[in-house]
Amino acid sequence: MLPLFGDENRRKINLGGSSSVSTLSSITDQAKARRIERTEQKRRNDSATRIQAWWRAVSGIRAAKKIMRSSFEADIEGLTGLRCMVLIGVDQQLLGKWSQTIVANGEASLFAPSVGSNRSSWQVLIRQAFVLLLRATAASPKSVNAINHLKIMNMLLSPEVVTRHLGPTGRDAAGNILAYALKRRFYSLLSEAIRSIPTTEAKTSLSLPLLIPPATAAFSLFSTTSVAYADSLAALLENVLTIPLLPNRLPLPTLTHLSSHFPFSSFSLLSFSLDDCTVIDRIHLVANLVAFTPPRYAVLPAPALTAYLKLLTALFDSLPAEAFEEPSKRYASASAAATSGDVDSDDESRPVVSIVSSFTPTAPPTPLPDLDARTLKRLSTLVASAHISSLLTVTQKHSDATRSALFSMLLALEGVWPGKSSAILGAIVVGSGGASVIKELWRGSVRRANATNILREFQRSSEESEASIPSIIFLADLYTHALLTMGDDEFFGTSAHAGGSSSAPRNPMSLDELTVFSRLLLDVAFGLYQGPVDSEGDTNMSGTTGPRSVRFTWEEVREKVTRCLVAIHARDSRRPFTPPDHWLVSAQVDLRSFVEAALFEEQQISSNNSRAVTARQVARLAPRLGILHNIPFSIPFSTRVQVFRSFIFSDMMSRRTEEDQYSHRHGSRLHVIIRRENIAQDGFDRLKDLDLKSRIGITFIDKFGEEEAGIDGGGVFKEFFTSLCKEAFDTDRGLWLANKKNELYPNPHSYAVETHNLNWYRFIGRIIGKAMYEGILVDIAFAGFFLAKWLGKQSFLDDLASLDPDLYSGLIFLKHYAGNPEDLSLNFTVAVEDFGATKSVDLVPNGSNIAVTKENRLQYIYLVSHYRLSKQIKQQSEAFFEGLSEIIDHKWLKMFNQQELQILIGGTDNPVDLDDLQGNTQYGGIYDSNHGTIISFWRVVRSFDQEQRRALLRFVTSCSRPPLLGFKELVPNFAIRDAGADELRLPTSSTCVNLLKLPRYQSEKVLRTKLLQAITANAGFDLS
Template identity: 45%
Template sequence: MPLSFEGAFKAKRNVNLGGKRTTNDRGELVRKAAIERKNREERRKTEFVSIQLQSLSRGVLCRERIKNEFRSQWYENYLPVGAHQLNVSDWDKLSECIQKFVIFADPQLEFGALQNVISALLDFLHSEFSPKDLTSSKSKSGGSDEKIKEAELSNFYSIKSELSSLSFPWVWKRFTTLCLKSFSKALPIIKEERQYADLYPFLEALGYFSVFLEVYEIPIYYDCLMTFYEYSHLQQEFSMFRSAFSFSLLSPLDDTKDTFNEVQQLFIFHVFTRDSYESLLDIISSNLVVSKIFPSLSFAKEADIMSSLTSLETSKLFCLAGACLHLLHVEVQSSTLWCFCSLALDALYTHSENSVINRFNAPVDLEEDEDDEFSFVQDYYAHVQVVAKQFNKLLTSQNLSTQRAFAEALSSNFITKVFTEITSSTILNVSHFFSSMLKLFPSNRTSTLMYVSLIDHVRVEPNSSFVQYSWDIFTESPIYHLFSRKVDVNSIMQTNSGYWYQLQLLLDVYSRMLFTMVDEEFHSVQHNPLYNTRDKLCILLKNLVLGLYWDVYASKEVNDNSLVDITQLRVSSTSLLQRLFRINYRKPYLHEDFFLMEEYFNLNEFETGALQEAQSASTMDIDLSTGMKVDNYNESRPKLNILNNCSFFLPFRFRIHLLQQLITMDKQANGFIQPFGHLKHAVIRRNRIFDDGFDAFYNLGKMFKGSIRITFVDEHGVVEEGIDGGGLTKEFLTSICKTVFDINYGLFSETKAHLLYPNTHAYAQDIERLRCYEFLGMLIGKCIYEGIQIDAAFAPFFVSKWLGHPSYFDDLTSLDNNLYEGLIFLKHYDGDVENDLALNFTVVHEEFGVRNVIELIPNGGNVAVTNDNRLQYIHLISNYYLNARLSKQCRAFTNGFTQIIDPHWLAMFHENEIQVLVGGDPVPIDVSDLKKHTVYAGGYELNSPTIQLFWEVLRELDEEDKRNFVKFVTSVARPPILGFKALMPSFCIRTNGEDESRLPTASTCVNLLKLPVYTSKKTLKEKLIVAVRSGGGFGFS
């Protein structure tokens, strides 16, 4: 069949003569049924809602109709048109009137009628229940306002007591609520019209019937009363209802209900959070407030109170704190008041901290002059300073009463009163209070702690100072036993936080006391209140500090979940422990190993962990330029925390070994370990060794840690032969140090004990000289970095500045003992300092025959030193000699030193240990140790006759000649810190010919002794003694 398509095509029709057949789809039927059910359900719901609305509407309309009927009937029966008072004749009629009135009364519509009802009610109460006539009371009291107020209040309370058993309590509940709502709605109108007397009946009535208020209505009640008070208390007519207001304010506090404690707390949070709290305390008795209201807080949890406080607006929280501070001046024995006020201060700190954080997170203009306060550094004190700055900004925007309250709380009179009258029941919360105040006012820290430290007796223990009394109380506390071993930080959350605040304040006050206490007084029972418990205090501090630094994550959890400020506790305890350790080092009162805590450490694991932490540490968080060692703490580095803050827990030799490991790791990280990596070559003229060294290496900065190669040129300009494999570098470092540390060179002076410190002349502070001091710091750092010891001893007060420690009064002994003794004499002088000694606040500095008078304070020449200000003079003199005149030189030296030696490494040692690092260990020379680590060359062996004689002779020398010998061959009179095994290169003895007339010679750069072959012990001894006593070294013959 041919297929073709030629145009239009129409399908053939299919005709069905049997009719249309419908196919039933089951799914479609189900869907239709579901829709029908849904529609029927919606119709039923609509009908139900319609019925409910109709019922509600009918009910509302019915009630409104009935109310209107009651209203019309009530007005017709009790207050017809034109009447000015209720038509009631007795209590039953009045009670019936009020029952009907509360059924329909609306707070706004029936305000006038409610006034009439209240007036009638008050008239009846006064006539029936008033125990005395106030008019007669006034005449009897002779016009005394106080007596009249007492009589009025007594009258109010007497009436209220008669109402305690009223029938139909539901009526009086509705009546009281109606009064409160009407009072609230009338306040704005009354304020505009200044018709405050119209609300007087409401005040009195609310006071009588406050017992019928529900707890949720109490905040509204107090807010209304305080709003009325703020509107009216400055008006003249307020005196008319002053007593009624006082009665109404205090009335709910007399109600004996299950919610009594809750009502008292609402009083605090709604009455004392207003600006008018100070004048309010003139109306209500402060003693009454303290005795009746604040005790309720003892039943609440601190965490709940803190939550309520932090949820307050900042302005209200300031008012509440101000009110509490005012009350503290009246009653210092209320432990609950102290506790609440402390929590309010903590909440203010939290508000200030959150304010700073919010500002930090918000976009800021970095060109503003306050951008530095957003740095939020890790340093605890820096953080506190930033928050305190924000707190002071907030405080200055508050009312003057609050500002004055905070200022008075830091006054010497208030502090003296508080701590003189302190008891065992208040000491915990008082400690909490002042610890919180010091965080908010860090600039007042010194003066506050000083005032407390001067409390030499407390009322309950007249023979005890505050420090001694606080210690005695603390040792009887339930947490004292925790300090017998390393403290479990988690225990802080399981004990009363007050004990920890007591401990913190005790440590802070005692630290401040030590600041003005010289070593002589510290070791005196008359001047040191903790003289008999020094060892116990040190044990407590050791175990506390170790726990706080070791249990890092537990400390963080406690800080987040406890009221105790772990950071402040750690800072305070560490600072005091460090101070006690330094005192013990200057004049021991505890045995040498007392501060060691080896039993808590596996030293091998500790070393591995410390090296790992050091490797991961990318930044240094010690700032030595400020002159103070800050809180060097990082949560991720517990082992370094211990090394940087309480290194004396670990043995000195262990720390030396760890330092060497850290230096090796640093060399590897910087490529300095390679023989020729970062090699810097310098040609050094021996007669210009410092100038050439400075020109060659000063600008290297931190790269001076790398390898250097030295070529010497003698005084005749001849280049000396020799390849620097380390020996010439050592000779360069030891020679240049010997040159510049000679006091005749002009950069350094020495004490009477021949200890070095920077020159104090004016020329020592010019720019070029300061660069020299910086280079000297680099040289000392390089010597430690390379393990090279030099023959130089520095004054302890100067070495302490390398660590960032300030120098204190007792450090004067290492500078000028005569000056120290003179100031001690001044401190304890019993006579009239001003007239007998004729001193003023100046110091005379003589330089090259010219006397310069330097004023220690402005106009110091005209300010006499007296018995009262002599302590200030003593510390200013100390500061001048130890800090002020040396600050630039020491800062420059330290800047150079820390370019080579990481401050973290430096923090592992104290002043005397660093001196050992620089110049070796001041211990007797161990000849056996030297012999054990000696190598021989040039034909000598251990059994060679001359060698045998040599060791016999060396053992027979006295200690001084032994030191001279060690200096002769190594350039340093002291042995290496870790013994002669650490001498690099090892001590070597080689032959130097057979001419017995020659003297032994040495090459100190390689620790080499050139010893002729002596056959006689006598000859060897004579020649050796001549050589080592001559002071000669390389090439001496």
């Protein structure tokens, strides 16, 4: 059936929905497109409207300027012309024409429009014109127009010129112009203009002479009490005196003008923030200040000089370390500090310390810009002896505040230029006022300092100590440097040196004062090594912060204090002047818990030895070890020996398991065959490559080639060891020399550094290490300066007395010589005798051409001492230390000083305690403590004097000195065994097992006679 109507217009509906969604999406897209089109059309219309408005404005301005230009041309010198020029703004052509006209017609034409009722308008317009001229000059300072601009600016700021034309109000009018300009970057624009002129063109520039007078105009226009005056002074320093090589840029007359008009006496008014100055700006500010100020030190008022010194201090403290150093030398001292293991380390020694792997190294320093050689030369005057001496002389007549500011400045200079620290301190020590400075620092503020307050400052809870901290640090630095070349006669004030002046320098601090000072340093150092401990057990000595009054971190403060403390303690160790227990902090610490904590810290560090670390880092991570390494004398010697033996025992235990596993497969110990007639050479050949920490069994071969009977239970090894040491340290072998006290040190002659002999030094070091490891006492005394090198410590002038008394006397004579040292014809060389021939060695490059003068004689004395005490035996010592450190961890030895180290090697020099010896003696055969012969023996021994008792000890144990911690520590114990009834027989001994073989004497008189005969005749070793 056909449809009634056509369906071509009927809406078609798809029940599936896909067509409907597509249609809806199309409608949405179309609507969005139309909206975007409308928005874009509106944006174009708005833009067109703005462009039209801008164009109308530009056209209007151009038309207005055209009209004003016409008016300007018609009245260039009049008020209308001035007004038109100001309204037009910075237009180089217009400004140039105006300034050219004014300059051509003279200064009268500049002030002509200011007459009558126009004066107020002229004053408003002229200050605006002044700023326009300044901006135009800054944009193009070398142009001809700039010269005319500057001439007009100088007219407007000259009180004489302005007053001549405006009358009594002229000065105020000029001040008003400058005040207006100051608020509109006056000094900044002047700086831009000066900097835009290359240094190579500066001397011939016509603009520079005209740029400087406006820079100093404020100080003649403003009252010193006004804010504008102080602001101008600050702006001058911040913008003009930060210009690189400013004195080199200026022609001489201009330089003279700046120098004569600079308000040096107003430094006390200075107040500005360094935050707006870059690092390089601060460096150039220092260089320029040093160029202009020193010649006026003598005439500066005390407040101005004090403010100047404080300004330098602030500048130094705001700069990175080594900012003044030559680029090739930068970071050298920082790198050395990072790798140094000791606050008093000897450059010739080697720190060997291990660290936990979690330690994070310090980030590298921020790179600094390279400085021009002329700037470096100018900065070098800061550390020149003449400059420092002049400051010391000038400030003597000023108040304590000025002197305190000087000391703070010198301390800050040390911090910013660590490479010149020695030069700074030396300039003070060498000068005639060196002793007075030390006295002044001590008596002025340090004597009143309180360690508790200083440590509170460390915890940031008190500001009471801020004033004393710089003085303490500087005094510690200065006195440490003074001790480098101070002999014991000078230190203890015993006498003036022969040949010197009757007023030869003495120790600037009395022994009583040093006692108080050293205790203050000890309390501060101990508190800083302990430090507050955080939740992880680490001290807060992070190295990133420090006292608010100095630039140094607390770690650096601690090191400076420690260095001085150690130097004073070294003198007290040689010749005690402090009361008993002066150096101990036993009351501040529980020794038992201290020892336990130290052992734990050592185990923690030793178990993670993947990274080398310095003493500073150990002190941070392990505070008890830090105390033991750096100020060990604060802990009783017996406690430190206990810690030392505990370290060794712990090391033995850690090796025991490995050795037991090895002995399962290879036997219980290492066996070595030694020919009795060739002990030293066989010992060297057989033991040089063995692990001497292992248990070693010795088998002797007699002169007939037969093995000697017996099993080495430790005693035979001791006998071998004793004989080996006797041969190895025999001075006839050529490896060792002895001083007048019969103390040994390496032979400095050239053949001693041959490869074979260095291997012997290495081997001997291992042997001494084995003795210390096993607790075997060696009857050998080493020279103090050589023992100091074991500890990585520096040897000083007074150590030279034990090596070469004649050279020491000569250097002391030179130090105190009242005449001109150049009359002695000395140079920086040292004479060395080798195989009968004398040769000259330079102490510094080209030393033979450098004369010893009054200024450099302390450096010469130090270098000669250092050469003889350290450099001559450098290779021999290093070989010895290399062997020693294979057995004994270097940081274990740092718990002792030289004297204590000698005791550790050979026993104590204390009298033989017979009660202790008798209480720790064992008996064998038929003997016991109640046997008649034993009773007689002890009665006889108690009648001996100390020399006889020592002889008995040497006879039985091979060492005349008692063990460190008493005879209970003697291994094996002292023993007496029955040797039969033959009373004609002398007593004998087996030193390898510390055994006395005593016949059964019936008479006490016979026992005494036979025993004395045996111990004084050195009866030999008995194998029976």
